[in-house]
Amino acid sequence: MAQKAILGTSLEGICPTYLYKVVLLGSTSVGKSSLAYRYVKNDFKESLPTVGCSFFTQTLKLEVATVKFEIWDTAGQEKYHSVCHLYYRGAHAALLVYDIANKETFNRAKLWLRDLEKEFLPDEIVIALVGNKTDLAAEREVATEEGEEFARTKNLLFMETSAKSNHQVEDIFMAIAQELLQQEQKKASAPSPHGRSTVDLGESGARMGCC
Amino acid sequence: WGGCVAPPTPQIRLRCQKGIPPSLRGRAWQYLSGSKVKLEQNIGKFDELDLLPGDPKWLDVIERDLHRQFPFHEMFVSRGGHGQQDLFRVLKAYTLYRPEEGYWDVPWRHLGAHPLSLGLQQAFWCLVQICEKYLPGYYSEKLEAIQLDGQILFSLLHKVSPVAYKHLSKQKIDPILYMTEWFMCAFSRTLPWSSVLRVWDMFFCEASPCAAWRSLPHLSPCRDFRVVLVLLKHTLGSSDKLKSCQGQYETMERLRALSPKIMQETFLVQEV
Numbered sequence: 213m214a215q216k217a218i219l220g221t222s223l224e225g226i227c228p229t230y231l232y233k234v235v236l237l238g239s240t241s242v243g244k245s246s247l248a249y250r251y252v253k254n255d256f257k258e259s260l261p262t263v264g265c266s267f268f269t270q271t272l273k274l275e276v277a278t279v280k281f282e283i284w285d286t287a288g289q290e291k292y293h294s295v296c297h298l299y300y301r302g303a304h305a306a307l308l309v310y311d312i313a314n315k316e317t318f319n320r321a322k323l324w325l326r327d328l329e330k331e332f333l334p335d336e337i338v339i340a341l342v343g344n345k346t347d348l349a350a351e352r353e354v355a356t357e358e359g360e361e362f363a364r365t366k367n368l369l370f371m372e373t374s375a376k377s378n379h380q381v382e383d384i385f386m387a388i389a390q391e392l393l394q395q396e397q398k399k400a401s402a403p404s405p406h407g408r409s410t411v412d413l414g415e416s417g418a419r420m421g422c423c
Numbered sequence: 424w425g426g427c428v429a430p431p432t433p434q435i436r437l438r439c440q441k442g443i444p445p446s447l448r449g450r451a452w453q454y455l456s457g458s459k460v461k462l463e464q465n466i467g468k469f470d471e472l473d474l475l476p477g478d479p480k481w482l483d484v485i486e487r488d489l490h491r492q493f494p495f496h497e498m499f500v501s502r503g504g505h506g507q508q509d510l511f512r513v514l515k516a517y518t519l520y521r522p523e524e525g526y527w528d529v530p531w532r533h534l535g536a537h538p539l540s541l542g543l544q545q546a547f548w549c550l551v552q553i554c555e556k557y558l559p560g561y562y563s564e565k566l567e568a569i570q571l572d573g574q575i576l577f578s579l580l581h582k583v584s585p586v587a588y589k590h591l592s593k594q595k596i597d598p599i600l601y602m603t604e605w606f607m608c609a610f611s612r613t614l615p616w617s618s619v620l621r622v623w624d625m626f627f628c629e630a631s632p633c634a635a636w637r638s639l640p641h642l643s644p645c646r647d648f649r650v651v652l653v654l655l656k657h658t659l660g661s662s663d664k665l666k667s668c669q670g671q672y673e674t675m676e677r678l679r680a681l682s683p684k685i686m687q688e689t690f691l692v693q694e695v
Binding site: 267295 | 487564566567595597599600603612672675676679
């Protein structure tokens with residue numbers, strides 16, 4: 213699935229490594245930790261509610277680059293809302309997770325998006341809307357089309373997943389990786405004074421090295 | 424223990440530092456936390472709350488969390504078993520007692536160590552005391568108390584370990600990013616269980632205000648701070664240790680996976 217020649221031929225023979233901070237946001241019990249756990253450990257377990265934040269890393273070796281994700285899995289409880297900006301500060305990508313069997317969590321995801329829009333410029337962050345728990349299709353409250361439509365109007369990536377039955381979990385992270393790499397390419401070909409440089413080692417830019 | 428009303432005598436303080444014998448711990452905590460007095464002042468209150476139906480919103484969340492709280496504790500392992508039912512009743516009563524706080528997944532972990540076998544009422548008042556006296560404001564809206572404690576902790580760190588302070592400042596790691604779980608769970612998710620019990624023994628013994636920073640209105644026990652300061656100092660306190668924590672993420676990861684050596688009860692209690 214990896215897109216070839218994404219960074220052009222100038223980097224032939226060199227496989228760059230990109231480091232991206234990815235945050236998982238969403239209401240309590242929508243499966244943020246389970247998605248991260250499935251993606252990183254390929255397993256499913258009932259976990260305790262997250263307090264504060266937990267962390268995972270995953271490295272993706274694509275043909276054109278190596279992508280290392282630093283995954284920040286945040287607590288979903290309402291009370292953390294006031295401190296949440298500390299968690300997503302400097303993120304390169306965000307997964308807005310909701311539970312397809314709980315309409316309220318979908319509405320909350322829209323509010324999260326509004327928060328992110330305040331914090332980031334549109335080209336500063338890749339956002340994916342993720343409808344989790346497709347294994348609970350019988351109790352579905354949010355139609356696939358509804359999620360899709362919202363994602364389309366807001367220009368977000370969209371996918372429905374199930375951490376429990378391992379449905380499309382890897383795919384959504386892969387889609388994010390590709391989107392991020394595409395943006396790197398765009399930035400490389402048309403560097404803007406406001407854009408982040410790929411070799412910038414500062415906190416906001418993706419750190420790049422050679423493997 | 425019967426005579427140990429606040430403030431604890433030096434003898435009792437020493438006993439707490441050495442660790443309270445397991446067979447006495449539940450009862451000792453009851454006296455130290457003042458939950459016994461609270462119970463006596465509110466006879467019948469728990470039974471009253473126990474009979475009320477409770478807010479369905481909270482009941483739903485409590486039920487969902489019941490079996491995942493103490494997955495390895497034999498008392499709580501079976502769904503619908505006695506342990507779980509008892510926990511459910513205590514927590515439901517708490518959501519009725521403090522409807523503005525409602526259900527918060529953290530404080531009841533303390534009950535895992537406080538034997539419910541002492542009685543539901545006793546466990547309930549112990550929970551009330553923990554939330555009101557030892558972790559005041561931690562479970563209320565907006566996490567203001569914990570944010571304030573974070574700032575206090577950070578200024579203390581400046582004195583205790585300038586190296587760690589400088590490192591965390593440079594990487595723009597706000598205290599809330601690492602200390603939330605430590606403080607809110609009173610280390611129950613961080614330290615090995617034997618160390619948790621030892622820390623809590625001291626924690627219960629030291630609730631009375633003792634130092635300058637405690638003159639702040641929210642008053643947190645200084646042991647709490649000291650435990651964190653020891654952990655930070657021994658994790659990030661020298662340039663040698665910082666070599667492998669160059670990035671923000673590496674530092675956070677290090678703080679999430681502390682070295683077992685510094686979490687050992689003997690080491691920790693001695694340092695604190």
